[in-house]
Amino acid sequence: MGKQIVVEVCVDSVASAVAAERGGAQRVELCSDLLEGGLTPSLGLLGVVRSRVSIAVHPIIRPRPGDFCYTAEEFECMQRDVELAKGEGTDGVVLGILQPDGKVDVRRTQQLIELARPLSVTFHRAFDMSADLVEALEDVCATGADRVLTSGGEQECLQGLHTVAGLVKAARHRITIMAGGRIRINDAANIIERTGVTEIHVGLATPVTSSMVRPNSRRVSLGKAQEGEFPRTQVLEESVRELIRAVSSRAEAKVD
Numbered sequence: 001m002g003k004q005i006v007v008e009v010c011v012d013s014v015a016s017a018v019a020a021e022r023g024g025a026q027r028v029e030l031c032s033d034l035l036e037g038g039l040t041p042s043l044g045l046l047g048v049v050r051s052r053v054s055i056a057v058h059p060i061i062r063p064r065p066g067d068f069c070y071t072a073e074e075f076e077c078m079q080r081d082v083e084l085a086k087g088e089g090t091d092g093v094v095l096g097i098l099q100p101d102g103k104v105d106v107r108r109t110q111q112l113i114e115l116a117r118p119l120s121v122t123f124h125r126a127f128d129m130s131a132d133l134v135e136a137l138e139d140v141c142a143t144g145a146d147r148v149l150t151s152g153g154e155q156e157c158l159q160g161l162h163t164v165a166g167l168v169k170a171a172r173h174r175i176t177i178m179a180g181g182r183i184r185i186n187d188a189a190n191i192i193e194r195t196g197v198t199e200i201h202v203g204l205a206t207p208v209t210s211s212m213v214r215p216n217s218r219r220v221s222l223g224k225a226q227e228g229e230f231p232r233t234q235v236l237e238e239s240v241r242e243l244i245r246a247v248s249s250r251a252e253a254k255v256d
Helices: 014-023 043-052 072-087 106-116 125-129 133-143 157-171 188-195 237-255
Strands: 006-011 027-030 056-059 092-095 120-123 147-150 176-180 199-202 205-208 232-235
Touching: 006 014, 006 176, 006 237, 014 027, 014 043, 014 232, 014 237, 027 043, 043 056, 056 120, 072 092, 072 106, 092 106, 106 120, 106 133, 125 133, 125 147, 133 147, 133 157, 147 157, 157 176, 157 188, 176 188, 188 199, 188 237, 232 237
Parallel strands: 006 027, 006 199, 027 056, 056 092, 092 120, 120 147, 147 176, 176 199
Antiparallel strands: 205 232
């Protein structure tokens, strides 16, 4: 019998979270502002998502875009956000802190993890921005985190397969290695097979049409998206279902 693969879907809306669950995902990472790589979601979004899905909900704890080296005030924001997330009934949190020299900030990460317990904790792709991935893995293990999300230090997971596979071996079952980084439906099974991971993190966002029928102007953009305010993306149930079907089919084929 093949190993059980956990599929985590990154979402930024209630609709996407519901679609992820209906498509068969076991967990969602909940973010705001995915254009910046994901920031801490509002309590309103977190609360409504928690009330609409029964699968695991892990909000990201990231107070601002940019690097992962935080001031004392930003760290205080993260501490408060962890406590608030616990209060909303989440199953885990996603976080990561680095030092100016690119090493994992073990001490402050440990403090956040202790605050988060008994919730599950993922060290996010700040890991991929660290100076040395092998050293960073040992440091993340020392923090007590349950898993680390990584593309193997590359822009896309497909480019970092060898490194991810090496991290799985180096982890020696002390921590779960979750592969992520622009994983596409047709690539997921291959990534799992070649790295040995048991968890994958996917986006699967699909462009959807705006419901506005008479927008004032398509030339004005209030944010950083060059295409303006009206285009948006959403996770679709069928996309999640298709990915899980592809992963399951490959696993069944190997067993046969």
